[in-house]
Amino acid sequence: MPKALEAIAALKGKWPGVTDRASLDQPALNVPAADLPGVLRFLKDEQGFDMLADVAGIDWSLSVSPRFTVVYHLLSTTAHDYIRVAADCPNDQAPEVPSAVDLWPGANWHEREAFDMFGIRFTGHPDLRRILMWDGYPHFPLRKDFPLSGVDTDLPDAEVVAETKTNAIAAPMAGGPFVASPGEINMTEAEPRAKDESWNERRPKPGN
Amino acid sequence: MPVEHTFPDSASRNAQGEFETEKMSLSMGPSHPSTHGVLRLQMELDGEIVTKADPVVGYLHRGDEKIAENMTYNQFVPYTDRLDYLAPLANNMAYAIAVEKLAKLEVPPRCQAIRVITAEMARISAHMMGLGAFGIDVGAWTVFLYSFTEREKLYKLFEELTGARFTTSYSRIGGVTRDIPEGWTDRVNAFCDQFLPNLEEILSLLTRNKIFTDRTMGIGVISREDAIGYGLTGPNLRASGVPLDLRKDKPYSGYEQYDFDVAVGTKGDAYDRYMVRGEEMRQSVRIIKQAIAKLPGGKWYAEDARKIFAPPKDKVLSSMEELIQNFMLVTEGPQMPAGEVYFEAENPKGALGFYVVSKGGGVPYRLKIRAPSFCNLSILPKVCVGAMVSDVVSILGSLDFVMGECDR
Numbered sequence: 001m002p003k004a005l006e007a008i009a010a011l012k013g014k015w016p017g018v019t020d021r022a023s024l025d026q027p028a029l030n031v032p033a034a035d036l037p038g039v040l041r042f043l044k045d046e047q048g049f050d051m052l053a054d055v056a057g058i059d060w061s062l063s064v065s066p067r068f069t070v071v072y073h074l075l076s077t078t079a080h081d082y083i084r085v086a087a088d089c090p091n092d093q094a095p096e097v098p099s100a101v102d103l104w105p106g107a108n109w110h111e112r113e114a115f116d117m118f119g120i121r122f123t124g125h126p127d128l129r130r131i132l133m134w135d136g137y138p139h140f141p142l143r144k145d146f147p148l149s150g151v152d153t154d155l156p157d158a159e160v161v162a163e164t165k166t167n168a169i170a171a172p173m174a175g176g177p178f179v180a181s182p183g184e185i186n187m188t189e190a191e192p193r194a195k196d197e198s199w200n201e202r203r204p205k206p207g208n
Numbered sequence: 209m210p211v212e213h214t215f216p217d218s219a220s221r222n223a224q225g226e227f228e229t230e231k232m233s234l235s236m237g238p239s240h241p242s243t244h245g246v247l248r249l250q251m252e253l254d255g256e257i258v259t260k261a262d263p264v265v266g267y268l269h270r271g272d273e274k275i276a277e278n279m280t281y282n283q284f285v286p287y288t289d290r291l292d293y294l295a296p297l298a299n300n301m302a303y304a305i306a307v308e309k310l311a312k313l314e315v316p317p318r319c320q321a322i323r324v325i326t327a328e329m330a331r332i333s334a335h336m337m338g339l340g341a342f343g344i345d346v347g348a349w350t351v352f353l354y355s356f357t358e359r360e361k362l363y364k365l366f367e368e369l370t371g372a373r374f375t376t377s378y379s380r381i382g383g384v385t386r387d388i389p390e391g392w393t394d395r396v397n398a399f400c401d402q403f404l405p406n407l408e409e410i411l412s413l414l415t416r417n418k419i420f421t422d423r424t425m426g427i428g429v430i431s432r433e434d435a436i437g438y439g440l441t442g443p444n445l446r447a448s449g450v451p452l453d454l455r456k457d458k459p460y461s462g463y464e465q466y467d468f469d470v471a472v473g474t475k476g477d478a479y480d481r482y483m484v485r486g487e488e489m490r491q492s493v494r495i496i497k498q499a500i501a502k503l504p505g506g507k508w509y510a511e512d513a514r515k516i517f518a519p520p521k522d523k524v525l526s527s528m529e530e531l532i533q534n535f536m537l538v539t540e541g542p543q544m545p546a547g548e549v550y551f552e553a554e555n556p557k558g559a560l561g562f563y564v565v566s567k568g569g570g571v572p573y574r575l576k577i578r579a580p581s582f583c584n585l586s587i588l589p590k591v592c593v594g595a596m597v598s599d600v601v602s603i604l605g606s607l608d609f610v611m612g613e614c615d616r
Contacts, residue, residue, distance in 0.1 A: 022548075023547065023549075024309065024310060024545075024547035025551075026550065028548075050436050053439065053559065054563060056563050056574070056576035058573075059574075071576075073561070075552075077450055077452050080452075080458055082550065104437050104438075105590070106437055106438040106440075106583055130266075131265060132265065132615060141271060148274060148277075
């Protein structure tokens with residue numbers, strides 16, 4: 001029996017809130033956010049899932065609740081087995097889950113990234129700053145309501161902006177998408193380019 | 209390298225009339241030759257000793273994950289070249305296998321073997337680059353010239369196979385772009401034969417070099433526990449004594465058929481990381497030779513991948529069915545089942561992972577890239593503390609990271 005299945009069997013007796021999660025490959029679990037530290041500690045200390053491979057945030061779009069999910073991928077360096085642990089963030093406006101930094105120091109950067117991209121806060125994180133975007137950036141780029149083209153934003157250095165009169169500007173043609181939407185009846189609506197042609201490289205953006 | 213100065217003056221003498229010392233803050237990068245790209249290190253120094261190091265990453269952030277959510281699975285293949293741009297062939301393969309897992313596709317043995325050959329060639333090329341740059345960092349210029357000569361030979365072979373030297377985009381979901389050219393395997397074999405003695409010569413420039421050993425032995429020691437705790441993978445993890453190699457432990461693409469050894473270090477210092485990379489190249493040659501010797505015949509793409517793979521161009525121009533298929537592939541993308549998969553491949557820098565969340569359709573709903581360089585760099589605040597400024601350069605060189613992958 002693979003290590004991950006053993007671990008799941010052992011887990012379910014201890015935490016009744018833990019349920020199976022649909023997955024196409026490795027065993028996966030849904031865990032209530034409050035149980036997350038206990039479940040991760042149990043998996044690490046007693047089941048040998050000693051390496052945190054990845055932490056990923058997911059935004060299920062504005063209309064869905066719970067909107068945000070945090071997914072942990074754990075790897076056992078001895079049994080060579082993966083397990084996926086997912087926790088829905090209880091609050092859609094201010095998503096928050098407990099941090100795993102005290103279990104794996106490597107969780108530090110992964111959680112900073114999830115905070116940077118989705119605005120998910122990790123309680124107990126020692127240093128929750130942005131990591132890929134600059135400090136003071138006002139948006140969360142991987143949220144579904146953030147456009148692919150980006151939005152006009154002040155660059156971090158006011159002096160540089162004053163000198164060059166440049167900011168971070170959005171891409172023309174709304175930056176895509178570069179794929180037709182299936183299900184549209186009208187071909188013009190479904191066409192990728194028809195999405196936003198109100199402004200492009202030649203035609204200036206309305207309002208500028 | 210901007211330096212913030214504070215000069216002690218008479219006011220900074222304490223009651224006993226001694227000078228008080230102050231910590232100096234030093235910003236190294238983002239444009240500094242030893243940071244291999246655009247890494248910036250904000251350090252706090254007590255004399256020559258680093259007391260605090262805070263890496264600043266993100267200067268090369270392009271939003272690859274956001275881009276992936278807005279294009280079809282096939283369209284994203286060239287973006288994977290630009291992750292670890294020193295080993296694009298290995299990235300292509302990792303991405304293709306992740307999506308094939310989602311689509312439940314089995315690629316034929318010939319395709320698997322071709323992918324293994326190209327991935328191992330990419331590993332040699334990436335380690336050659338890492339070795340050369342490491343050599344420069346610690347003052348050994350010659351190594352770089354030798355290793356780049358070898359790398360150039362590999363790039364000739366890549367060009368012949370894929371049409372591009374650098375950004376290859378060779379793997380397709382469900383296969384590879386095209387079959388290998390005639391006589392190519394012989395030229396790869398010839399490369400391997402001349403490479404082994406050359407590799408020994410290159411390594412002999414460093415292995416017992418007094419300056420090199422002084423600057424790497426006992427420097428940047430990463431314990432086994434720290435290596436696992438920080439999620440280090442690849443040669444950096446194995447140098448710390450953890451024999452985890454996904455090619456052996458979670459075999460994919462037919463790696464289980466090949467006989468090779470996993471190099472493991474004992475001390476976890478910069479020298480061990482160098483030694484592990486050196487040995488990995490010898491093992492890569494072994495894998496390539498075996499894969500070529502028993503290269504199976506047959507198709508280089510999966511027959512079931514018809515709905516994913518672009519049909520042959522002459523068929524598109526002459527047959528209605530292929531024309532429609534081509535049109536649907538370009539506009540709506542290959543239709544995938546809903547679900548989620550996670551796949552990690554053993555890349556030159558470590559485990560490159562793709563977490564694909566699909567809601568069906570031709571576009572991933574979410575694509576998370578687990579970048580090995582990102583995890584490998586997260587240990588810097590720990591490993592740099594207590595080191596000298598010159599050791600930091602050696603540590604950075606030995607960790608062998610790529611910012612294109614770290615920042616995505």
